[in-house]
Amino acid sequence: MTKKEERDAKLPPKSNFSEWYHELLRSAEIVDVRYPVKGMSVWYPFGFALRSHVYQIIKELLDVDHYETQFPLLIPETEFMKEAEHIKGFEDEVYWVTHGGRDPLDIKLALRPTSETAIYPMLKLWIRSHADLPLRIYQIVNTFRYETKHTRPLIRLREITSFKEAHTAHATWEEAAMQVEIAIQRYIEFYRRLAIPCLVSKRPSWDKFPGADYSIALDVIMPDGRTLQVGTAHLLGTNFAKTYEITYEDEHGEQRYVNQTCYGISERCIAALIAVHGDDKGLVLPWRVAPVQVVIVPIIFGEREPIIEVCRSIASTLAGRNIRVRLDDGDERPGAKFYKWEMRGVPVRIEIGPRDIKNGVVTIVRRDGVRKTLPMDERLVDAILIEAEELQTVLYNRAKEFMDSKIKLVSSLDEARSQVQSGVARVPWCGSVECGHALEDQIGANLLGEPRGDELPPMRCLVCGRESTGSTYMARQY
Numbered sequence: 001m002t003k004k005e006e007r008d009a010k011l012p013p014k015s016n017f018s019e020w021y022h023e024l025l026r027s028a029e030i031v032d033v034r035y036p037v038k039g040m041s042v043w044y045p046f047g048f049a050l051r052s053h054v055y056q057i058i059k060e061l062l063d064v065d066h067y068e069t070q071f072p073l074l075i076p077e078t079e080f081m082k083e084a085e086h087i088k089g090f091e092d093e094v095y096w097v098t099h100g101g102r103d104p105l106d107i108k109l110a111l112r113p114t115s116e117t118a119i120y121p122m123l124k125l126w127i128r129s130h131a132d133l134p135l136r137i138y139q140i141v142n143t144f145r146y147e148t149k150h151t152r153p154l155i156r157l158r159e160i161t162s163f164k165e166a167h168t169a170h171a172t173w174e175e176a177a178m179q180v181e182i183a184i185q186r187y188i189e190f191y192r193r194l195a196i197p198c199l200v201s202k203r204p205s206w207d208k209f210p211g212a213d214y215s216i217a218l219d220v221i222m223p224d225g226r227t228l229q230v231g232t233a234h235l236l237g238t239n240f241a242k243t244y245e246i247t248y249e250d251e252h253g254e255q256r257y258v259n260q261t262c263y264g265i266s267e268r269c270i271a272a273l274i275a276v277h278g279d280d281k282g283l284v285l286p287w288r289v290a291p292v293q294v295v296i297v298p299i300i301f302g303e304r305e306p307i308i309e310v311c312r313s314i315a316s317t318l319a320g321r322n323i324r325v326r327l328d329d330g331d332e333r334p335g336a337k338f339y340k341w342e343m344r345g346v347p348v349r350i351e352i353g354p355r356d357i358k359n360g361v362v363t364i365v366r367r368d369g370v371r372k373t374l375p376m377d378e379r380l381v382d383a384i385l386i387e388a389e390e391l392q393t394v395l396y397n398r399a400k401e402f403m404d405s406k407i408k409l410v411s412s413l414d415e416a417r418s419q420v421q422s423g424v425a426r427v428p429w430c431g432s433v434e435c436g437h438a439l440e441d442q443i444g445a446n447l448l449g450e451p452r453g454d455e456l457p458p459m460r461c462l463v464c465g466r467e468s469t470g471s472t473y474m475a476r477q478y
């Protein structure tokens with residue numbers, strides 16, 4: 001593209017994050033937000049391919065010891081309205097089906113906002129004895145939440161199209177608690193494979209999942225310093241088991257309530273992938289999930305055919321090794337092609353011109369800007385796979401550096417207030433509810449909760465002054 005065309009191209013700089021994000025969803029053909037229902041958008045094929053590769057990772061991590069299944073979308077009011085805490089948490093968000101055709105339904109049906117009240121009446125039928133435990137199932141479905149806060153594509157939706165919800169049942173509370181830890185480790189690994197580092201914290205009691213004993217959450221720090229909750233795992237204890245009478249016969253013939261967990265992610269993982277790695281030229285996609293992993297751009301000088309021939313043979317060699325390769329032999333100028341495929345985050349571009357052919361090499365350009373000349377022979381594919389691994393390391397390290405730079409341990413409310421304007425404050429906190437609410441009010445940010453796994457030396461709670469090793473992340477949230 002000419003410099004002028006590039007200037008006219010609509011992608012704003014990433015520093016203008018909200019505009020950059022929304023324009024990139026369109027220009028990289030991820031989702032189309034023009035669907036005429038608020039909070040619902042359409043997957044473009046390119047975006048849907050990205051989603052499929054990303055969700056393949058979470059499926060691989062769960063299929064080790066979970067079974068995938070699918071429950072109905074519609075939940076009878078009688079079941080939905082059983083668990084008081086859960087109702088309180090969701091009754092303002094649930095969509096209802098009230099008619100079949102012209103007939104009013106005698107029992108109205110909820111569109112699942114999440115599926116505890118669809119699944120657990122069935123678990124009562126499925127679970128009889130300790131031999132049926134542990135039970136670990138998950139489904140990847142659409143769920144519906146009548147979000148009244150500002151909706152945002154992939155981030156805050158009314159139809160969550162890619163809701164992966166796992167539900168497990170165990171003989172004891174301890175086993176369920178262990179399952180929550182396993183779930184969090186699986187999520188950390190899932191995001192690591194996307195080259196995304198996360199904060200992990202235990203949500204405060206007033207922000208746990210309705211009906212849970214406690215919730216652990218993963219948060220990503222977005223480019224504007226706000227955090228995005230990208231996954232949660234909840235220990236449900238026997239709360240739902242008592243409501244839905246899910247019992248099992250233990251070894252001594254006693255009837256006992258099961259202890260449960262549930263944990264979920266949504267297409268927010270795609271939002272995080274776009275936001276964390278993207279740059280001023282568009283998407284930057286890790287090799288594993290890129291719909292197009294290698295694009296070959298012929299650089300035509302003089303005769304066209306011989307160059308195209310070589311490009312075709314390299315494309316088929318790569319495809320033969322299951323690499324997702326695209327030969328862009330269209331008649332745009334190379335610069336326009338570079339721009340188009342960089343926008344789509346293609347990890348590796350191969351440029352082949354007459355000089356490369358003469359020298360028996362290809363030029364590769366990684367999406368992080370590194371250029372290399374590689375031999376055009378049987379070593380080429382393995383050399384490219386090494387580049388892909390190097391890119392993965394570069395992306396993770398860059399994201400980790402950014403995240404760490406955005407977190408600051410503060411020692412005063414003023415310092416916390418200024419830190420949350422552009423990042424995450426780590427705040428000494430005694431852990432009490434009243435001090436927690438006071439922190440949220442006085443800092444003007446959300447209390448994300450107790451960081452997991454890295455204790456602080458004793459410090460003074462910023463509200464009551466009591467000495468404590470407790471602390472919490474504070475941040476503005478999406």
Ligand SMILES: Nc1ncnc2c1ncn2[C@@H]1O[C@H](COS(=O)(=O)NC(=O)[C@@H](N)CS)[C@@H](O)[C@H]1O
Nearest residue numbers: 114155156157165229230231232262263264266
């Ligand atoms: N409106 C929404 N749009 C997009 N993603 C959402 C929305 N609401 C929640 N999520 C994502 O879905 C994850 C799980 O939702 S949740 O309410 O925390 N937990 C549950 O529903 C539990 N049943 C575990 S599946 C959240 O961590 C968040 O990442």
